[in-house]
Amino acid sequence: MxxxxxxxxxxxxxxxxxxxxxxxxxxxxxDHEMTLRExxxxxxxxxxxxxxxxxAIVDSKEGALKxxxxxxxxxxxxxxxxMELARAGSADKCYDIAPKSEPKTFESGVMVPNPKRMHExxxxxxxxxxxxxxxxxxxxxxxxxxxEEEYLANSNGVENAIKNGFYTFMVMxxxxxxxxxxxxxxxxxxxxxxxxxLYQNANIDELVxxxxxxxxxSILEKSFTGDVIVTPECLSSFTSVLCGHLGxxxxxxxxxxxxxxxxxxxxxxxxTLNAIPRNEEISPRIFTDxxxxxxQNSSIINKGTIKHFLLSLYGSxxxxxxxxxxxxxxxxxxxxxxxxxxIIADTKEGILLCRFSGGYPAxxxxxxxxxxxxxxxxxxxxxxxINETMVxxxxxxxxxxxxxxxxxRINMGYCIYPWIKFNGINVSKK
Amino acid sequence: MNNLKDFNLGQFGNLLSGHTEIRLQRNSHVNIALVKxxxxxxxxxxxxxxxxxxxxGGVFGxxxxxNPTDHEVKAVIKSATENAKFLSKRSGSKEIxxxxxxxxxxxxxxxKARLSQQEYLDFARNIDNYVAKKYTGLLTRxxxxxxxxxxKKLMTSSGSExxxxxxxxxxxxxxxxxxxxxxVNYYDFIGGRGxxxxxxxxxxxxxxxVDEVYENLMKKCNAVKAETGIKDVVLxxxxxxxxxxxxxxxxxxxxxxxxxxxxxxxxEKQVAxxxxxxxxxxxxxxxxxxxxxxxxxxxxxxxxxxxxIKNGILKSFMHNVESANHFDTKPTGNAxxxxxxxxPLIRMRNTAILPGNSKLEEMISSIEDGYYLMKSKNGxxxxxxxxxxxxxxxxxxxxxxxxxxxxxxxxxxIAFDVLKSVSMVSDDMSWTAAGxxxxxxxxxxxxxxxxxxxxxxxxx
Numbered sequence: 031m032x033x034x035x036x037x038x039x040x041x042x043x044x045x046x047x048x049x050x051x052x053x054x055x056x057x058x059x060x061d062h063e064m065t066l067r068e069x070x071x072x073x074x075x076x077x078x079x080x081x082x083x084x085x086a087i088v089d090s091k092e093g094a095l096k097x098x099x100x101x102x103x104x105x106x107x108x109x110x111x112x113m114e115l116a117r118a119g120s121a122d123k124c125y126d127i128a129p130k131s132e133p134k135t136f137e138s139g140v141m142v143p144n145p146k147r148m149h150e151x152x153x154x155x156x157x158x159x160x161x162x163x164x165x166x167x168x169x170x171x172x173x174x175x176x177x178e179e180e181y182l183a184n185s186n187g188v189e190n191a192i193k194n195g196f197y198t199f200m201v202m203x204x205x206x207x208x209x210x211x212x213x214x215x216x217x218x219x220x221x222x223x224x225x226x227x228l229y230q231n232a233n234i235d236e237l238v239x240x241x242x243x244x245x246x247x248s249i250l251e252k253s254f255t256g257d258v259i260v261t262p263e264c265l266s267s268f269t270s271v272l273c274g275h276l277g278x279x280x281x282x283x284x285x286x287x288x289x290x291x292x293x294x295x296x297x298x299x300x301x302t303l304n305a306i307p308r309n310e311e312i313s314p315r316i317f318t319d320x321x322x323x324x325x326q327n328s329s330i331i332n333k334g335t336i337k338h339f340l341l342s343l344y345g346s347x348x349x350x351x352x353x354x355x356x357x358x359x360x361x362x363x364x365x366x367x368x369x370x371x372x373i374i375a376d377t378k379e380g381i382l383l384c385r386f387s388g389g390y391p392a393x394x395x396x397x398x399x400x401x402x403x404x405x406x407x408x409x410x411x412x413x414x415x416i417n418e419t420m421v422x423x424x425x426x427x428x429x430x431x432x433x434x435x436x437x438x439r440i441n442m443g444y445c446i447y448p449w450i451k452f453n454g455i456n457v458s459k460k
Numbered sequence: 461m462n463n464l465k466d467f468n469l470g471q472f473g474n475l476l477s478g479h480t481e482i483r484l485q486r487n488s489h490v491n492i493a494l495v496k497x498x499x500x501x502x503x504x505x506x507x508x509x510x511x512x513x514x515x516x517g518g519v520f521g522x523x524x525x526x527n528p529t530d531h532e533v534k535a536v537i538k539s540a541t542e543n544a545k546f547l548s549k550r551s552g553s554k555e556i557x558x559x560x561x562x563x564x565x566x567x568x569x570x571x572k573a574r575l576s577q578q579e580y581l582d583f584a585r586n587i588d589n590y591v592a593k594k595y596t597g598l599l600t601r602x603x604x605x606x607x608x609x610x611x612k613k614l615m616t617s618s619g620s621e622x623x624x625x626x627x628x629x630x631x632x633x634x635x636x637x638x639x640x641x642x643x644v645n646y647y648d649f650i651g652g653r654g655x656x657x658x659x660x661x662x663x664x665x666x667x668x669x670v671d672e673v674y675e676n677l678m679k680k681c682n683a684v685k686a687e688t689g690i691k692d693v694v695l696x697x698x699x700x701x702x703x704x705x706x707x708x709x710x711x712x713x714x715x716x717x718x719x720x721x722x723x724x725x726x727x728e729k730q731v732a733x734x735x736x737x738x739x740x741x742x743x744x745x746x747x748x749x750x751x752x753x754x755x756x757x758x759x760x761x762x763x764x765x766x767x768x769i770k771n772g773i774l775k776s777f778m779h780n781v782e783s784a785n786h787f788d789t790k791p792t793g794n795a796x797x798x799x800x801x802x803x804p805l806i807r808m809r810n811t812a813i814l815p816g817n818s819k820l821e822e823m824i825s826s827i828e829d830g831y832y833l834m835k836s837k838n839g840x841x842x843x844x845x846x847x848x849x850x851x852x853x854x855x856x857x858x859x860x861x862x863x864x865x866x867x868x869x870x871x872x873x874i875a876f877d878v879l880k881s882v883s884m885v886s887d888d889m890s891w892t893a894a895g896x897x898x899x900x901x902x903x904x905x906x907x908x909x910x911x912x913x914x915x916x917x918x919x920x
Contacts, residue, residue: 064547068718071551072782074543075522077801079509093577096505098527111504118578120499120585149550169719170900204720204843211722214843253688282495283600285636285643348498388919389837389850389870394642398870398919400848418846420688420872420919458688460917 034191036100037183040084043109045185049086049116053127053184053321056100057081062143063174068167069156071149084112087127091119124347128321130186136317139195139222143175147224155201155228163205163242169214171201173228178314182322190322196220196314196443199228205241212244212415213402215385217263220313220443232442233263237403240384240415244403247417250459257380257433258421258455259373259407262440262447265363267386269303269447271395271425273358276330278345285393287426288336292351297334298432302364304329305356306446313443316359319343328355334430362446366435370449373434375410381457382407383421391425398422401457418460428452464508465565465623469615471530475537476617478544479515479558482537483614483758484508485800490607490656492580494588496600502581509800512540517552518782520544524801556785561619562762566743566755569609569625570655580605580656586663587633587670595635595674599643602634607656608904612758620760626752628904629656630894631666633673639681646677646853648835652893653751653906676853679865684856686866686918692830693871693916694823694857697890700909702836702849704738704811705897707875710841712768712776713794713806714783721843722876723774731774732879738769740778741810741906742793750810751893751906754793758804763793768811772879780806798901805899812908816885823884823913825860831918832857833871845875870919878914886911 031039033056040054058080065073082105083096093115097108152173159166177195182188202216219231229235260268280286288296306327307316318324321343329337338354339345346353368376381404388399401419405412429452436449469482476482486508493501510533511524521543523536588603595601609627614620634647650669651659660666695703710716711723718724723731732738742763743753754763759781767775777787783806784791795804824832832855839849850870856863891908 067715070519070553071547072519073522073803074520074547075524075801075803076539076543077524079507079524079526079801081507081526092499092502094503096503098506098508100527115502115504115577118576118581119502120497120581122498145546149546153551167718167720169716202719206720209722209725211720211843213846214719282500283602283636285600285645287642387840387842387848387872389848389852389868392642392868393636393645396868400846400870400872400919402842418872418874418917420870420917422688422870422919456688458919460690 031100031102033179034181034183034189036082037181039102040082040105040109041183041185043106044084044086044112047109047113049088049113051087051127051185053085053182055083055180055182058179060177061174062145063172064148064152065170065172066152066156066168067170069160071152082108084108086112086116087125088113088116090121090123090125091116092125093119124344126343126347127184127186128188128323128343131188131324133189134324135191137193138315139313140175141177141193141195144224148173151224151228158227158229159238163238165205165207165242165245166238167204167206169202169204171199174198184322188322190318192317194314196222197224199231201234203238203241205245207245210245212241215241215403222313233440237263240403244415246415248414249417250406250419250457253458254379255454255456257377257451257453258457259377259380259382259449259451261382261384261449264383264386265447265450266445268425268428269361271391272303272429273340276340276358278342281339281341281349281351282345287395291336292339294336295334296336297331297429299334300366300432300435301331301334301429302329303331304362304364305358305360306362307356307359311441312360319357325356325359330354330358360444363435363448365437365439365448367437368434370436370438373436373449373451374407374412376434377407377410377451380407381405381416381419382412395425397425420458421455422458423455428455464611464613467613469613472533472537475534477514477541480617481513481614481759482510483612483800484510486611487799488609490580490605492584492605494584494603497588497592499581501604502577507799510536511800512537513803514540514544515556516544517548518554518556519547519552521547522803556782558618558781559761559791561616561760562756563621564755565623566753567625568653568749568753569627570657572657575657583660583663587666590667591635591670597637598635599638600636604632606630614756614758614760616760618760620756622756622760624755627655628653628893629659631660633670635673635677637677637681644677644681646673646680648673649894653749653753680853683865683867686831686854686869688918690915691918692827693914694827694832695912695914696832696834697888697909697911698892699833699836700813700912701892701907702839703847704813704909705808705895705905705907706839706841706849707845707847707878708738708768709740709808709811711845711875712778714777714779714787715806716843717777718783718786719843722845723777726774729774730772731876732769732772733882734772735816735882735885736769736772736879737814739812739814740766740768740808741812745810745812751891752809752904754796754809757793757795758797759795761791761793761795766792766794778806778808780804796903798903802901805901807899807903808897808905810906810908813910813912815887815889815910818884818886820886820911823886823911824857824862826884826913827857828859830857831855831866832862846872847875848872871916872919873916878916881915882912884913
């Protein structure tokens, strides 16, 4: 058996063994990955993984199981285990599977690895860094092609077949001069084609350049409450908190700070957060959610107004709130009006926050953490890289107090973000 | 692949060339979550398969396949060999010397009959009912059970053979209350190395944990903001363990040392108070198994304790065979992989600061204005040895006495500075076994320590 046959076999077996509703997802993932450490490519991995994810609902009780076996005998054993799990559960009429829809087939990206080209690009990257930035050490970087085939079937007749292939490039680096060391930094990008040199993707070249000047760090003269310009690479540390408060866990729990906010203006009217899972310029494109429901692009937060939640089918049933067009996959923040240079020039006192290392925020959105790879700004000029500096505030308040959003944006493949200046953040020196 | 322990890897011996590792592995997970009494998690999952890593000319080819047939195992070996050749033609150099082989079988699994999912769920329901009846004013409650059994069988062409089964089971209680400032949450774990059946007997024995979580939640609901800046603190044992892991442990992993970690310049130098001795234990501490006992690592190296700091002097890094070759030293078994299709990376095992001679009460009473920090959330390290971790539970110390709870905050510092500021080390030792370390892959780790009095930067 292969592909959709496996998923459909699993569904019919679950129904045969007594499930009222059944869903089976078969995923085959192949990876080809090369790793560069310092200046040597020393690891080449080829991986193939099969996963079969079963979900059964019986008497409104749900159980789920994931396994690697795709032959009928082993699948029958797995099915019986799923039924045992389901029968042990508690009845909840909110459990469900996707409603019937037309069979869907999607294909996107690159499917065949090109190891010679991968090796060439990775080696070029290592050579470029060591020639242009000799004080920078590439601790690890890898270039990987992932090809994922996903087949989902359910007992309502849903049949989806999705094939996605995309490259991921990740680099982690530190700069060192004598005994002086910068903080490490890292960047990851995704893309479909091996066209560009790797350092030309996103903002990687600039991040490495910044690293070389971050071996000389200074402690702030004083703590202050002021402006924090969050870079595109750092922004997901905070947008992920917003999305968490729009998702299943926080809304079901009642801890979401957006729980009564559908349609309400809760954040700065400068801020628009869109989900763009189907756009051409992102990689990989996402077509369906975990239940096999087709998703579309949408505006999640439009000029500060909460347009929709990011609830799953279960979450929507549980909270009686509407599902949105997607679950918040692949995000972009719409560009603003000023260039980054103008935003910096407009900053009387603040910091450029390039990486945030902090504890998970509290349920009410309070956060604190260390400003890594970051800079002090005074009177419109970036002054020096900073050391042992902490930032704290509240995520929701932060997004209410947006001062400026840059017209420049960085496309990392899985998100497209500008620089955002927030007012009123606490910046503490050691 | 049902019976991993008896699977004959030797049948593929004639296919091996150069230095080769073959690893058969199965990770089995059980996840249960009750949220306000609703079963929101009721699942099991298994990742299993085989991988092969081949060394040629100092570079590695690696291949893996889930649940393979014998034919597919041969294809995996061939693919790894071809990958190694592809790289060595382009960037090969000196062969990496492999240490002497080790052989053994190590199982920490239960000998009791395994419970059913129904029984695990009923255990969680019992605890949830206790919370629901006793503490009626909560905004939400979550009771979760998670189990991970890691089962591995390794064979190397140099003669190492190892079977290991290392289970872990955790039960977590998470309670949330509404306050005028928004929801406040507190959670705690119990459990560690071993199967559920060996760690837990009856649910009523955990009611006192629930009560403690609730009491601490109530204290947090009336918490005050911590002052930012450098403060005198007592780090409780759990936090000393995470300090050992984040602040020091990562900086002395040899791959980070080669990547520029500041620890690389400090071997044989004073990096901490002479009260501090810090060791990465392989499998046994004080005659008892550690939270994550490793006897032979995933490269076939015999696992031995690594003394990292002795009386304040930095003595050693942690290695795999490649970095041990580079530094001309011997590896002591720090190479581990999480999933069957992950390559072994340098990982900590059971990292702990050793106990001293002081009493916790004396340490607290010695502080006029500071904090007693008890429980952490996540943490992160850095090449500069600046670490951070989130604080989930802490209290003011005023005039030597415990005061108000503090709101959640983050602490940070330069590890060597913080460890040099240690002025008292308690005489007790506590291990946490709930930790998962993230690097390229997650991996279970153990962290341990006594309480420490030191100076640390608090984020507010």
